Amino acid sequence: MSYHLRLSPVPGRALIFSLLSAFVAQLSFSQPVAPALSVRQGLPANYDWNQKFLYGGGAYVALTLYPWEFFTSTDGVNWSKITTLPLGDQQLSFANADQIPDYAYGAGRWVVVTDSGKIFSSTDLVNWVRETSGTTVTLHGVNYADSMFLATGDSATLLSSPDGVTWTRQSIATSNPAAESFYHVEFGNKVLTVSSNRNDFTAGYLYSSTHGLKGKWVTDTVGYGTSVVFLKGRFYRNRPNVSYSTDARNWTNLTSGGFFAGAFSDGNNVYFVSDSTIYQGPFPVGIQGTITSSADGVNFGPATLFAADVLYGYYAQGHYFVWARGALESTDANNWAELGSYGPTAAFNGKTYVKVSPTQLGAYISSSPDFIHWTPADTLTTGLNCVVFDSTQFTAFGPTSYVSPNGSNWSVGPSPALDYAAEDFHCIYGGGTFVAWWTESPTNYVWYSHDGVNWGGSTMPPPTPEEFLQGATSAVMEISNIEYINGKFWMLNNSAGGTPAAIFSSTDGSNFSTPAMNNSWSNFNVFSYDQLLYVPDSGKYYVFGLGAQGNGNPVFFTSSTTDPTDSTIVLTNHTTLTGNLTGAYLYNGQNISYGPPNFADPGGFDFAYSNGHFVGGAIGPGGPDPNIPPPGYLLWSSDGSTWDGTSLNAYGKILSNLVSNDTFRIEAWNNIEVIAAYGGMVQRPHDSLLQFNAVALNNKTVLLTWQSSTGGNTREFVIQRSTPNSAWVTLDSVPVSNQDTGTAAYRDIDQSPVKGLNDYRLLIENQDGSSSFSPVRQVQIHGQVRLAVFPNPAHNQVVLMADQVITGGVSLYSEDGKLVQQRFLSGTQLMLPLSGLPTGTYHLVIRYSDGSVDDRNIFHVN
Secondary structure, eight states: OOOOOOSOOOOTTTHHHHHHHHOOOHHHHHSSOOOEEEEEOOOSSOOEEEEEEEEEEEEEEEEEEEEEEEEEESSSSSOEOOOOOOTTTOOOOOOOOGGGGOOOEEEEEEEOOOGGGEEEEEESSSOOEEOOOOOOEEEEEEEEEETEEEEEEEEEEEEEEEESSSOOOOOOOOTTTEEEEEEEEEEEEEEEEEEEEESSSSSSSEEETTTTOOOOOOOEETTTTEEEEEEEEEEOOOOOOEEESSSSSSSOOOOOSOOOSSEEEEEEEEEEEEEEEEEEEEEEEEEEEEEEEEEESOOOOOEEEEOOEEEEEEETEEEEEEESSEEEEEESSSSSEEEESSSSSEEEEEEEEEEEEEEETTTEEEEESSSSOEEESSHHHHHHHHOEEOOSEEEEEESSSSSSSSSSOOOOOHHHHHHHHOOOEEEEETTTTTEEEETHHHHTEEESSSSHHHHHHHOOOOOHHHHHTTOOOOOOOSSSEEETTTTTEEEEBBBBSSSHHHHHESSSSSBBOBBBOOOOOOSSSEEEEEEEEEEEEEEEEEEEEEEETOOOOOOOEEEESTTTTOOOOOOOOOOOGGGTTTTTBBOOOOTTOOTTOOOOOOOOOEEEETEEEEEEEOOOOOOOOTSOOOOEEEEEEESSEEEEEOOSSSOOOEEEEEEEETEEEEEEEETEEEEEEOTTTTOOOOOOEEEEEEEEETTTTEEEEEEEEESSSEEEEEEEEEEESOOOEEEEEEEEOOOSSEEHHHHHHOOOSSSSEEEEEEEEETTSSSEEEEEEEEEEEOOOOOOOEEESSSSEEEEEEEEEEEEEEEEEEEETOOOEEEEEEEEEEEEOOOTOOOEEEEEEEEETSSSSSEEEEEEEEE
């Protein structure tokens, strides 16, 4: 339905416009307008250890912990959670860290092993079957080695299976089941190894056999917790010395490379990954990760530093991963992007977006021109919790402050910095003053500074008599939020400390007044005021909070007032949930019960307003299982009272919300990023696009194809491209087909994509002047690969040889288009046999892992 309004320049026009505005407001009240959404799910890292990455069955799989979850990705960058877990939503903690599950892929099957002898298998990561292991001990590891699955566990347990379904107990005669636990299996150079630890933590053992499970085992005493891996023709171990061996028995100490916690190879180089703790005096303040590489596996170059805690690494299909409590990804082992983050906050200077996200003692600073392509800063950072832009520069606060004029080049700020790094630390800037706050029960701390260096404690309202008897030193027991609006700092609190929820104000951040907007609701108990939002269009302040009628469930509420300092105003609950939110109750996520001990969950709601649109988020109700985190919701409204929204399918509480040009750019918990766009770019039912794809051809051009329904409202498709260092630019436009019914197919070619990442989208222009965007498709153009195919003509075989490591599928088609042979290439050379094939012309197609395609004609002669 559409409404066309025409106003004539006659007396009373203002009245007519007012009536029409009220009419439109009623329409928006009944049906909130939804934004066009783009949601990116990275990997969560809130106190998690991202335990392992693997590639198999055409997808990457990552296992994260606390609680343990599986995520999959086809491109190594965008991840989605697997909702059907073999163990259910099992809650792990540091107390039962020895029961961490492990998983492996082989023979077309995924296998998970864990405590109590549990083994699960799946061919699709969705449907899992509990297999019979024949044991009840905790299983610590599983690997696919020597053409079989091998699982290891307590009591010197070693199980083997050819298919992941049928398992057989194996034994190593020289082991001691009463005193040892097996942890890991490696295979290489026809040698099978098993790593073992003594249960009293005094030593470790490495068992090796040159004839697999049937061979004679040799025992080597090593350090407790020794890691052994087989890479590029050698075994490597990190205890008692970092050394290498070709047979796992005769070891040579390495003179370079340093200690490694994890090691991996991309076929060309061997990489060692580890970390070290950063100290300021006797206190640990951060963790820095290191990665070092070697082309020959013996001589390692200098280590590269990461501003993060990384311990392990993995390579597959053109993507490198390093991880510990967070995760980073790279396509060249030099330029890394963040996959997992914890508690991000973000700032914007009108040109560049900056976010900081601490992972306990480590931290990230990343910048982006478009909120899509993020580049980590090269500055080593520690414990950062907050970033602000003060009209001249970005400042990130923690035990050490960092400053940047542009979001890209960072330097250590002047000292002393605000020396605090709690997980519930926040800061804000306004009117020439920085204000920082955190909660440390039973008292809140609020500090202010005019230069970001010299800080003083704010004067808090005096305690009530009840608080005085409790020994409290502040009337504000639990701060929900502090905001700067219209020349004032507004402090919102909740009733968790026994005080009524209230809102306080300060003109300079140093002295906060007595409560305003105290709990004066009619028949409504306010638990917390969480956000105050000013809407200049109406001159009203919108209040967001949490409350309940009687003793019912907590509910999300909103209301508005022209004066938050007038405590005589009696507010009433005006929130209405419609659409996808009907019947749900939402809350701010405080005091949730799931997660590891001492789980911190600061903040409340985070809403923003632009051009008649409210967008923000809240947390939905938790289920009966306390191990399952409650889902996050994205909400939108056209009037601040009636709300609709959608689930983020994870615990995605919104922590920062940056709005410009009627587009909301949102950072949420669990490394979720949302772009919610209005401004005429809302997807409409009559838009005709059915599908849109982009693929590289011969690593030189990009083919864009799409289909649309015909006979609709669409006028033309505008092809746009962006890169990590540029905004969207228009490449071409294609008018709609003149067909009247059915579907039409379109294609366009970008003749000059840039080296690296290229993003493509379609701007769909409609006849009525409305428009929308297609989903974004990403294509990567590598440096030119010189690929030789010889001999040609060929008799018995043809050889593919590249000047750099490539990965991809190799398909050979007959002249009539039938697939006659298929291989997988991972390296620089592949031999393709032609024996038995009829004489003739064949078409060779190489589909690289990034989606690009190369093709050649092969002439086969007998």
